[in-house]
Amino acid sequence: MSGLRTIIRKLGPGWLVRDSITMPDGTVVEVDNRLLWAAALLFDALIERARLGIKTRFPGAGATEDSLVYLGRDRLIVRGPAEPRETYELRLRGAVDKHRTRGNAWRMMEQIRAYCSPHEVRVRAWTERGKVYTLDRDGSTSVVRTTNWDWDGSALEDAWSRFWVLIYPTDATPREPWDRVEWGAENWGSFCWGSTATRDDVQAIRSIVETWKPEGTHCRNIIIAFGDTDFDPTGTSPPLPDGTWGPETANVGGEQVPTRNPNAAYWPGSRGPTP
Amino acid sequence: MSVETLLESLLEEETEATLLAKLYAVLSAVDLDVESFAEGDPTRSEVYAIARTQEAKESIVTGAIRGGFTDTAEDAWLDVCVQSLFDVERRGASYATCTVRYTNGSSQLFTIDPEEDTARNSTTGATYRNTGATPTDDTLVQRTLAPGGTLDLIFAAEVAGSDSNATTGEIDELVTGRAGVTIANITAAVAVDEERDDAYRARGKGKLSALSPNGPKGAYDYVVQTPDLNGGANVTRSRTFGNSTVGAVTVYVANASGAVSGGDVTLCQTAVETYCEPLTIGATVASAVNKTIAVTYSLWVYDSINLTTSAIEALVSAALSDAIASRDIGGDIIPPALTGTLYKSFVEATILRAVHPHGFRVSVTTPSGDTAMAIDEVAVLGTVTATAITLIEAP
Numbered sequence: 001m002s003g004l005r006t007i008i009r010k011l012g013p014g015w016l017v018r019d020s021i022t023m024p025d026g027t028v029v030e031v032d033n034r035l036l037w038a039a040a041l042l043f044d045a046l047i048e049r050a051r052l053g054i055k056t057r058f059p060g061a062g063a064t065e066d067s068l069v070y071l072g073r074d075r076l077i078v079r080g081p082a083e084p085r086e087t088y089e090l091r092l093r094g095a096v097d098k099h100r101t102r103g104n105a106w107r108m109m110e111q112i113r114a115y116c117s118p119h120e121v122r123v124r125a126w127t128e129r130g131k132v133y134t135l136d137r138d139g140s141t142s143v144v145r146t147t148n149w150d151w152d153g154s155a156l157e158d159a160w161s162r163f164w165v166l167i168y169p170t171d172a173t174p175r176e177p178w179d180r181v182e183w184g185a186e187n188w189g190s191f192c193w194g195s196t197a198t199r200d201d202v203q204a205i206r207s208i209v210e211t212w213k214p215e216g217t218h219c220r221n222i223i224i225a226f227g228d229t230d231f232d233p234t235g236t237s238p239p240l241p242d243g244t245w246g247p248e249t250a251n252v253g254g255e256q257v258p259t260r261n262p263n264a265a266y267w268p269g270s271r272g273p274t275p
Numbered sequence: 276m277s278v279e280t281l282l283e284s285l286l287e288e289e290t291e292a293t294l295l296a297k298l299y300a301v302l303s304a305v306d307l308d309v310e311s312f313a314e315g316d317p318t319r320s321e322v323y324a325i326a327r328t329q330e331a332k333e334s335i336v337t338g339a340i341r342g343g344f345t346d347t348a349e350d351a352w353l354d355v356c357v358q359s360l361f362d363v364e365r366r367g368a369s370y371a372t373c374t375v376r377y378t379n380g381s382s383q384l385f386t387i388d389p390e391e392d393t394a395r396n397s398t399t400g401a402t403y404r405n406t407g408a409t410p411t412d413d414t415l416v417q418r419t420l421a422p423g424g425t426l427d428l429i430f431a432a433e434v435a436g437s438d439s440n441a442t443t444g445e446i447d448e449l450v451t452g453r454a455g456v457t458i459a460n461i462t463a464a465v466a467v468d469e470e471r472d473d474a475y476r477a478r479g480k481g482k483l484s485a486l487s488p489n490g491p492k493g494a495y496d497y498v499v500q501t502p503d504l505n506g507g508a509n510v511t512r513s514r515t516f517g518n519s520t521v522g523a524v525t526v527y528v529a530n531a532s533g534a535v536s537g538g539d540v541t542l543c544q545t546a547v548e549t550y551c552e553p554l555t556i557g558a559t560v561a562s563a564v565n566k567t568i569a570v571t572y573s574l575w576v577y578d579s580i581n582l583t584t585s586a587i588e589a590l591v592s593a594a595l596s597d598a599i600a601s602r603d604i605g606g607d608i609i610p611p612a613l614t615g616t617l618y619k620s621f622v623e624a625t626i627l628r629a630v631h632p633h634g635f636r637v638s639v640t641t642p643s644g645d646t647a648m649a650i651d652e653v654a655v656l657g658t659v660t661a662t663a664i665t666l667i668e669a670p
Contacts, residue, residue: 021306034302034305034306034307035302035307035318035321035322037305038298038301038302038305038325039298039325041301042294042297042298042301042325042329043329046329046332046333046336049285049336049340050336050339050340052281052285053282053285053286053336053337053339053340053343054339054340054343056281056282056285056340056343057343057344064281064282066281066282066283067281067282067343067344070282070344070345070346070347071344073344073345073346073480074344074345074346074360074480075483076480076483095483096483096486099483099484099486099487100486100487101487101488101489102483102484102486102487102489102491103487103488103489103490103491103553104487104489128520154520157521158520158521159520159521160520160521160522161519161520161521161522161556162520210492211491211492211493212491213491213492214489214490214491214517214553214556215490215491215492215494215495215515215517215524215556215558216490216517216519216522216523216524216556216557216558217517217519217522218518218519218520270518271518271610271611272516272518272608272610272613273516273518273605273608273613273614273650
């Protein structure tokens with residue numbers, strides 16, 4: 001025991017700081033003055049509350065689960081639903097360094113990958129100009145230039161600041177953090193269209209893209225790719241977008257057929273009014 | 276109590292009553308006969324004194340704990356928190372300045388030393404002092420007003436903040452005695468109030484955006500609202516729209532009164548180009564356009580509020596003024612909509628909050644419904660009319 005309670009007997013003369021108690025067997029024992037002790041207990045509780053309260057503001061050095069929410073808001077770092085506390089606290093502590101290069105493809109993809117942790121996803125950012133940044137499952141990075149991506153036939157001068165974000169869930173069964181879900185499957189109504197991602201997941205990923213992209217750019221779609229070799233930057237067009245992927249379906253010979261790779265889910269990217 | 280919700284419990288403030296109850300529980304647990312503490316008993320008085328003393332410390336400790344997080348910190352703790360986390364200082368209130376023209380209708384020559392003369396706005400009662408400078412000469416020296424002549428001097432408000440704002444001609448009384456001399460301000464006097472808590476929090480967090488040279492969201496808002504970066508422009512609100520396929524960014528700016536002057540827009544444009552616009556991105560700063568929101572309401576309040584109806588009306592007007600001044604440019608946008616709205620329910624909630632917990636019913640007839648807002652429009656409070664404020668006997 002520490003605190004004010006341990007020093008009561010040193011605070012004054014014996015008649016003030018000590019109590020004599022007669023026990024049931026008739027013996028008399030001396031204890032600290034009980035009124036002073038009770039007051040000291042409350043003061044010690046207040047001091048402990050202050051100590052713990054101050055510590056809650058330090059990620060990795062006293063922050064609690066509920067204070068992490070506030071710390072995340074202050075640092076604009078979104079925690080993934082399954083993200084371990086230790087990795088999130090590390091991200092909070094390194095937030096300022098990450099913000100120094102916010103707007104860069106790598107920072108955005110790191111945030112998305114961390115949101116999906118502990119599941120090791122691959123994240124890719126594909127620009128209209130054909131520059132493809134990949135942050136792989138093992139953390140390695142690569143950049144490839146390609147001209148084999150034509151989403152909807154737009155001329156470069158009309159859409160040069162567009163980009164796409166591709167997220168590859170784990171190559172396991174079931175895929176994590178999201179797997180394919182078909183119409184009518186069990187609980188399909190609680191997921192967003194085409195995958196087991198919830199509305200919160202989609203909004204969180206879109207929010208991360210919105211926060212970590214440069215202003216003046218437009219994320220056309222966030223693509224959840226269920227085929228590990230799909231959307232290969234070294235591939236051809238098709239199967240890469242061939243200029244017909246603007247609408248999700250097209251009329252071919254009188255029949256409405258999908259235009260896009262059916263082994264993926266397509267979320268809307270940037271939101272909000274255009275300037 | 277779970278350790279995981281520790282913060283929540285740490286933020287609970289004890290009252291004298293709860294502390295008293297705990298003290299008595301502890302005293303009973305250590306076998307003191309608390310039942311014998313009769314009224315007037317010194318020990319009972321001591322217990323009350325301890326509880327009351329402890330209560331006084333509660334708010335200090337709670338304030339310090341709240342002060343660790345931007346969203347929960349308040350008052351002076353908010354300043355400490357934002358400064359330590361983001362190195363951003365709260366924008367203080369400024370002193371309104373303007374040009375006042377002296378007209379000498381007498382045959383006497385007058386000399387005017389710096390800070391010698393006091394002028395007054397006869398409408399608001401705000402007072403101003405001459406600085407010694409003129410519109411064309413910054414030096415603070417004695418000036419001369421010739422017989423039958425005119426003289427323009429720079430005056431500064433004696434009190435900081437927007438209460439000293441004055442339109443052209445409103446500063447019309449020369450308090451300092453100079454027979455035959457009349458004055459009137461030929462330029463408006465405009466000042467800003469101290470930065471509000473919500474705006475300060477947002478600007479602090481926005482500093483993180485401004486750390487990057489890549490023009491992320493938030494950098495533009497931080498730059499146009501920070502006096503050290505925007506050349507002193509009077510901008511307290513902004514909204515950036517950068518969802519573009521061709522690198523276009525538009526930043527709408529406003530202040531507490533609404534639309535911003537052309538000069539301030541130019542200052543902000545320069546600031547954006549200097550501090551946050553990356554190469555190939557085209558950022559444009561534009562003033563928001565005022566959308567006047569008049570409010571007509573009826574309110575029912577319990578008389579436990581202990582205020583007159585005119586005092587209640589003033590409370591509601593002040594609350595509406597604060598609330599409208601804090602709304603984002605473009606209103607509240609609920610996706611997938613691309614334009615925003617000022618919701619009638621927000622107005623109703625603001626009125627009830629102003630008289631909380633005594634108010635229980637409000638009927639807002641103007642606006643009659645939700646007000647649609649374009650992305651460049653900023654809400655400005657219009658005429659506030661209380662159709663009826665009914666005081667009901669408290670139950």
